[in-house]
Amino acid sequence: MKSYRHLFFDLDHTLWDFETNAHETLHQLYHDYDLGRHGTFSFEQFSDRYSEVNHALWRLYQANKVTQKQLRETRFLRTLTKLGMAEADIPADISARFTDILPQKSAVFPHTHEVLGYLRGKGYVLHLITNGFEEMQHAKLTSSKLTDYFQEIITSETSGCLKPDPRMFAHALGRAGANATESLMVGDNLECDVLGAYNAGIDQVYFNPAKRRHFAQTTYEIASLDELRGFL
Structure with missing residues (x-):
């Protein structure tokens, strides 16, 4: 078994439960702005369409095809117009409200605190990327x-760059004072986390709680964070 010293974790969808927290935030916005009064879409349709639009925009952002500002300004406009809402009826501050409320949510994946505490207690140095x-x-x-x-x-x-760009991993190693050979990346995204770390010479743990089928080569794969205890 290879010996690691530095463990790098992704945050959203790996430790912090983005889907649960976003769902709660969208539910609050749906009711605060009384979006149901338009009578053309339910909360479930609003949530599903937002998720679809947001994921598409994040893919563009990670490919450097849209800016952070464009992502934030566009996602609710696209979501609500696709649901049949007139652009003039879309609340001007709904995107800002979302970014205010969302990070206040605290849901994390099962075993997050226990496993991070265990790893730190074992002497690993933990970082976030x-x-x-x-x-x-x-x-x-x-x-x-x-x-x-x-x-x-x-x-x-x-x-100044985004995963899977090897420069981001090089920057992270430099900040941590770590070597690639003594480091391990844990994340849920096959392209950004797994392939990005691989191209930077870093071993990877693919966090796949839904057990999605794939054909990527990963150093390790887990469906629960608690499985990290089995090899770390």
Whole structure:
């Protein structure tokens, strides 16, 4: 078994339960803005369409095809117009409200705190590497009480590039004072986390709680964070 010293974690969809937290936030917005009064779509349709639009925009953002500003300004406009809502009826501040409320949510994946505490107790140095926006990611870490587990918190804004760009992983290694051969990346995204780490010479753990079928080569694969105890 290879010996590791530095463990790098993704945040959204790996530790912080983005889907649960976003669903709660969207539910609050649906009721606060009384979006149901339009009578053309249910909350479930609103949530599903937002998820679809948001994922598509994030793919464009990670490919450097849209900016952070464009992503934030566009996702609710596209979501609600696709649901048949007139652009003039879309609340002007709904996107800002979403970014205010979302990072206050605290749901994390099962075993997150126990496993991070266990790993730190075993002497591993833990770091975070995320494509999320700087201010929001720090707020999420605070609300979910995750900040203190990590020595370095590396975001795409501070590094100037996005996973899977090898430069982001090189930046993270430099910040951590780590070598690629003694490091391990844990994340849910096959392209950004697994392939990105592989191309940077870093071993990977693919976090796949839905047990999605794939054909990627990964160093390790887990369906529960608790499985990290089996080899770390």
